[in-house]
Amino acid sequence: MSAPIISLESLTNTTSSGQLLTTAKSGGCASSSCGSSSRPTDMDSATWEKIKDHPCFSEAAHHYFARMHVAVAPACNIQCNYCNRKYDCANESRPGVVSEKLTPDQALRKVIAVANEVPQLSVLGIAGPGDACYDWKKTRATFGRVAREIPDIKLCISTNGLALPEHVDELAELNISHVTITINMVDPAVGEKIYPWIFYGHRRYTGMEAAKILHERQMLGLEMLSKRGILTKINSVMIPGVNDQHLIEVNKWVKERGAFLHNVMPLISDPAHGTWFGQTGQRGPNALELKALQDRLEGGAKLMRHCRQCRADAVGLLGTDRGQEFTLDQIPFEPGYNSGKRHAYREVVARIRDDHLAAKNQAITTLASVSVRGSLHVAVATKGGGRINEHFGHAKEFQVYEASQTGIKFVGHRKVEPYCRGGWGEEATLGGIIAALEGIDIVLCAKIGDCPQKQLMEAGIRATEAFGYDYIETAISALYAAEYGLDLSKATA
Amino acid sequence: MAFKIVASQCTQCGACEFECPSDAIEFKGEKYVIDPNKCTECEGVFELQQCASVCPVPKTCVPA
Numbered sequence: 088m089s090a091p092i093i094s095l096e097s098l099t100n101t102t103s104s105g106q107l108l109t110t111a112k113s114g115g116c117a118s119s120s121c122g123s124s125s126r127p128t129d130m131d132s133a134t135w136e137k138i139k140d141h142p143c144f145s146e147a148a149h150h151y152f153a154r155m156h157v158a159v160a161p162a163c164n165i166q167c168n169y170c171n172r173k174y175d176c177a178n179e180s181r182p183g184v185v186s187e188k189l190t191p192d193q194a195l196r197k198v199i200a201v202a203n204e205v206p207q208l209s210v211l212g213i214a215g216p217g218d219a220c221y222d223w224k225k226t227r228a229t230f231g232r233v234a235r236e237i238p239d240i241k242l243c244i245s246t247n248g249l250a251l252p253e254h255v256d257e258l259a260e261l262n263i264s265h266v267t268i269t270i271n272m273v274d275p276a277v278g279e280k281i282y283p284w285i286f287y288g289h290r291r292y293t294g295m296e297a298a299k300i301l302h303e304r305q306m307l308g309l310e311m312l313s314k315r316g317i318l319t320k321i322n323s324v325m326i327p328g329v330n331d332q333h334l335i336e337v338n339k340w341v342k343e344r345g346a347f348l349h350n351v352m353p354l355i356s357d358p359a360h361g362t363w364f365g366q367t368g369q370r371g372p373n374a375l376e377l378k379a380l381q382d383r384l385e386g387g388a389k390l391m392r393h394c395r396q397c398r399a400d401a402v403g404l405l406g407t408d409r410g411q412e413f414t415l416d417q418i419p420f421e422p423g424y425n426s427g428k429r430h431a432y433r434e435v436v437a438r439i440r441d442d443h444l445a446a447k448n449q450a451i452t453t454l455a456s457v458s459v460r461g462s463l464h465v466a467v468a469t470k471g472g473g474r475i476n477e478h479f480g481h482a483k484e485f486q487v488y489e490a491s492q493t494g495i496k497f498v499g500h501r502k503v504e505p506y507c508r509g510g511w512g513e514e515a516t517l518g519g520i521i522a523a524l525e526g527i528d529i530v531l532c533a534k535i536g537d538c539p540q541k542q543l544m545e546a547g548i549r550a551t552e553a554f555g556y557d558y559i560e561t562a563i564s565a566l567y568a569a570e571y572g573l574d575l576s577k578a579t580a
Numbered sequence: 581m582a583f584k585i586v587a588s589q590c591t592q593c594g595a596c597e598f599e600c601p602s603d604a605i606e607f608k609g610e611k612y613v614i615d616p617n618k619c620t621e622c623e624g625v626f627e628l629q630q631c632a633s634v635c636p637v638p639k640t641c642v643p644a
Contacts, residue, residue, distance in 0.1 A: 162595035163636060172591045172636040188592070217593055224598070289599075289626050291633040 134347075137264060137318055140209040140433075141241055142405050144265055144320060144348060146393045146497050150473040151436045153207035155402040156214045157194035158185040159229045160222030164249050165285040165301065168363040169324055169354055172216070185216055185399040186414065191228035193415060198233050200418035201402055202240070203425050205409065206432035207471075214245035214267070215399040221250040223257075230261050236424050241265065245322070249285060249301055251308030259315050266312055267320040267350075268305060273340045275299040277333050281326065283363070306344060313345025320348040320391065325380060326364070327354070327372050335383060342388035349384065350391035353377050374501060375526070381499075392499050395484075404471050406484050406500065443473045443558060450564035451494055459571040463490040465563050466501065466524055468532035475554050475562055479535035480507030485524065488559065490567045495560050506539060521546045531562055582616035583629055584644040589637050596631035596641060605631060616644060 142149035163172070189197065202208050211233055213219040219226045230242050243265035244258070251268065258266065272278040278298025285297040292300060312319050321341045323334050330337075338349050354371035356364040372380070381390055395405045403409035466485035468477035484502045488495055501523045504516050517539055524530065530543065530550035543550045554562035585596070585605075590612055597605045597612060604618035614631070621643075622629045635641040 161591070161593040162598070162634075163593065164595070164634070166636055172593065173589075222594070222598075286595075286599075286634045289630060289633075290628060 134318075141243075141265060142210065143212075143243075143267075143391070143394070144318060146391075147440075148209075149393050149405050150469075150471050151207065151440070152209040153205055153402070153404045154210040154212055155198065155201050155205075155208060156212045156398070156400050157197060157229060158188050158213075158216060158400050159191055159194045159225045160213055160215075160219045161188050161217040162222040163217045163247075164221040164287065165218070165247050165297075166283050167247075168281055168283060168369075169326070169356065171361040171363075171365075173361065186410070187400070188216075189415075191225055191232055194229045195232045195236065196420070196422060197413055197415065197418060198240070199236060199422045199424045201413055202237055202429060203422060204413075204428075205403060206428040207404060208240070208429060210241045210243060210265075212243045212245065218247050218250065219244040220246040220248075220254050223250070223254055227257065227261065230263065234262065237426075239429075243267065245269070246308075247301070248305035248308045249287060250304075252304060252311055255308065255311040255315065255317075258312075259317065263317065265318050265320070267322055268309060269322045269324070270305050270309075270337060270341060271323050271326070271330055272298065272333060273302060273306075273337050274333060275302055277330050278302060280329050281324075306340070309341065309344045309346060318347045319345070320350055321346045321388070322350045322352060322394075324354050325351050325372050325377060327370060327376065329369070331372065331376075331380060334380065335387075338384050338387040346388050348391045349388040350394050351377065351381055351384065352394055352396055355396065374499070374523075378499060392497055393486075395500065407470070439472070446558040447495075447560045450558075450560035453564040453568050454490060454492055454494060457492055457568055457571045460492055461567075461571050463563070463567050463570055464488075464526055464528050465490060465566065466527045466530045467559050468530070469559065473558055473560075474556055475531045475559055476533050476556055478507070479530065479532040479539060479550065479552075481505055482532065485527075485530065486559075487527065488563055490563050495563050517542055521548065524548055529566060531559070531566075581621055581623070582619035582644045583614050583621060583631055583641055584616075585612050585614055585631075586640045586642065587611040589640040591637060593636065595634040595636075599630040599634050601625045601630060614644075 138145040139148055140152045142152045142154050198211055213226050213229065226244065233240060234242065242261065242263045244263060245267040248268045248270065271281050275295050275298035278301060279295050282298055282301060284291050284293045285301050287300055309319060323337055325331050325334060334351060341349060354364060356362060356369050356371050358365045381392060384390055393405065397405065398408060398410060400410050401408045402413055465488045467475055467488065468479055468482040468485055469475060470477045482503065483505055484500045486500050487498050489498050503520045503523045506513065506516050506520060521543065527548055530548060531554050532550065532552055533555040534552050535550050540550050592612060594612065597607065601622060602618050602620050604615045605612055606615065632641040
């Protein structure tokens, strides 16, 4: 499978938008004539149009497009046992954490600065700390201002749902196309263990009464969004012994009410974060427990498996946070928006995606033609673009795929400490990476040294740079075919 | 008859500011402050003080 020679990296590294456009246009056809047809077969084209550039709503999009969050709405109307409102740390990367809260005007400044510099940017979200629907005036002011300056940016919010119903009409008017609701229970008896209190109708409620109100508002909000055709993602925090089994029931309820995606995330409960769960020793699930639950949910509401539980002020592709490059002290006071880079990038991605789809289809054909049944777990080091293009030692995470005769499925990611810091590998880090890669058969990367390769081998994990810069699916299908004894000349004929 | 905000505890989320029925809470300098002349402790309007009911940090919005 040959690919267009323009690399995405050359586009994202170019600083002048004029130069970028020239690069983009030198590749042959214009995107309008080629179209962007890389739509999954199980989706109608209207839905695909809504999600094809949204990294969180589409696994396919997350290889190409980036999101940014602005923390403008810090007030919240509920307390969750996994959240500590006093915690604030630049080195932590998880939901709710933010290094600077912004006013709507500061947020506009930041969005423009990022849009000028990060051509992959397609989505602006308000995702905490606080609740975007409760602190509504600031959410509305921010979206209104940004939409005037950058009309093609997708707007989305994350909410606990309590104040959602009263703002659905305005969400629709503001063209907010994607909403995430955190729903951890449909049974107030479970909710009582997760939410110590809510503030609703000018008073604080606790216990079962609080959980019951929250549940009713969440269901109503979800139904109202579905009726208006706004895509919804449901985030659920998996808390072992509290709601892990119950999430099967949650999945059914949200599917019945039109949820587009269900994202089951592991509880983060480090005691150092000072959350109630952290302080009381409530543990989070490990990667295999999470995957086991996700596998049980297959067949219900469609599952999201590529969530990175990013910071509330994250910027960039999922998995590579560039937020620290865009703090207020580093951005121009009055940046003028220049659409050049983003437009040029989109033109190229439209073309590359068609090529990527052809490669994927070829890979599926290869898998289907293998006669011996088997499965293969592959971990990939990637910087985006759907290719194996990251060095083993630089990877902060590995994307995990499961190949079988029926296809190649993305099953999640494993975060690691990068092995190479300052140019040399560290033994202790490698031990951690090997532990994180439990259950993986093969690691694919652009480059790997002899030493880590040998140690991985001793732990029963093969690692190769033989498929460096290939599409992920192309490499996996070739490996699968080699593993299960297929004559490759037949598959590619 | 007024409430006050313990600045060292406050997360500056601002929920108290927009829940206050008396317009008594303001972001001044680097912190939220309650104007004791305007604060009515929500008497006659709500059963409990709105600022204290919505505040996410215990013992941060307290009687002055």
